[in-house]
Amino acid sequence: MREPEPLIIRPPTEAGSLLLRVTRGCNWNRCKFCGIYSHFGQPNFEVRPRDEVLADIDAARALYGDHHTTAFLGDADPLAAPPEDVLAILHHLRATFPRLQRVTCYARASTCWRTREYLATLREAGLDRVHVGLETGSDALLKFHQKGSSQRLLIQSGHATRGAGLELSYYVLLGLGGADRWEEHVRETLVVLNSVKPEFVRFRRLWIYGEEGGPSCPLWADVQAGRFVPQTPEGTVHEFRAIIAGISFPTEIEAIHPNVYVRVGGRLPESRQRMLDKLDGFLARPEAEKALVYGRASAI
Numbered sequence: 678m679r680e681p682e683p684l685i686i687r688p689p690t691e692a693g694s695l696l697l698r699v700t701r702g703c704n705w706n707r708c709k710f711c712g713i714y715s716h717f718g719q720p721n722f723e724v725r726p727r728d729e730v731l732a733d734i735d736a737a738r739a740l741y742g743d744h745h746t747t748a749f750l751g752d753a754d755p756l757a758a759p760p761e762d763v764l765a766i767l768h769h770l771r772a773t774f775p776r777l778q779r780v781t782c783y784a785r786a787s788t789c790w791r792t793r794e795y796l797a798t799l800r801e802a803g804l805d806r807v808h809v810g811l812e813t814g815s816d817a818l819l820k821f822h823q824k825g826s827s828q829r830l831l832i833q834s835g836h837a838t839r840g841a842g843l844e845l846s847y848y849v850l851l852g853l854g855g856a857d858r859w860e861e862h863v864r865e866t867l868v869v870l871n872s873v874k875p876e877f878v879r880f881r882r883l884w885i886y887g888e889e890g891g892p893s894c895p896l897w898a899d900v901q902a903g904r905f906v907p908q909t910p911e912g913t914v915h916e917f918r919a920i921i922a923g924i925s926f927p928t929e930i931e932a933i934h935p936n937v938y939v940r941v942g943g944r945l946p947e948s949r950q951r952m953l954d955k956l957d958g959f960l961a962r963p964e965a966e967k968a969l970v971y972g973r974a975s976a977i
């Protein structure tokens with residue numbers, strides 16, 4: 678039996694979702710800390726033909742039945758496909774899987790901004806939430822890491838997305854300011870978060886991978902040349918704490934990825950003190966104990 682084309686990555690929260698590949702790879706592909714799609718064999722961006730995606734929906738229905746209640750559209754930026762294609766895909770998906778309660782996708786902030794006049798229509802057609810890599814709110818760091826966005830764009834795009842009725846899930850990348858610009862990273866990230874007020878704030882830690890002659894993320898060369906000084910593990914936990922402490926609106930925090938040193942989660946403001954206590958308790962532990970945690974997480 679024909680199988681739907683598989684995705685490369687999806688958010689952890691979409692582990693049980695029906696996964697549907699609308700585009701292949703990332704249409705930006707330049708962020709210095711990433712390289713994930715190239716690494717997994719998809720260096721180029723492609724919009725899949727609409728009929729192929731519609732046929733995947735039918736194939737998924739034949740294979741799995743209609744029990745799915747959530748669905749996720751990939752790869753990195755499915756809203757970069759023509760809006761009429763995305764609409765047709767959403768309509769067919771909702772009609773074929775009538776039990777769906779939530780449909781989400783990854784999206785670039787710039788794509789949300791560029792397609793802002795269609796977002797409300799996509800919402801009506803059944804798209805509920807977009808997962809956007811905020812990474813940082815600092816203009817200087819966004820530029821250095823070649824993220825292709827700016828604080829102004831992030832704020833405009835975030836408001837447009839939420840204004841269209843879509844839920845917004847932001848990903849903050851701890852460590853992106855390195856050891857010397859972490860305060861700027863925290864301060865400017867809070868400017869964006871506290872302006873846009875996304876429904877979800879999720880945390881990941883910068884992972885710089887590379888080896889002489891082997892596969893490397895583009896940031897590896899900056900580290901080797903001294904242009905980027907990685908944040909310390911302890912500094913990363915302090916960053917994390919400062920952002921949790923500085924968020925001034927109700928939202929859901931999620932930091933369950935194994936590469937963050939201290940996993941916390943819950944709703945702000947109700948669970949803020951519990952999360953801060955957990956982070957403070959970790960920071961107060963003996964150095965040897967923390968070193969074990971840092972060592973284990975660094976290998977992920």
Ligand code: SF4
Pocket residue numbers: 703704705706707708711712713753785810824
């Ligand atoms: S971080 Fe996102 S936008 Fe940047 S290259 Fe990776 S997938 Fe593309």
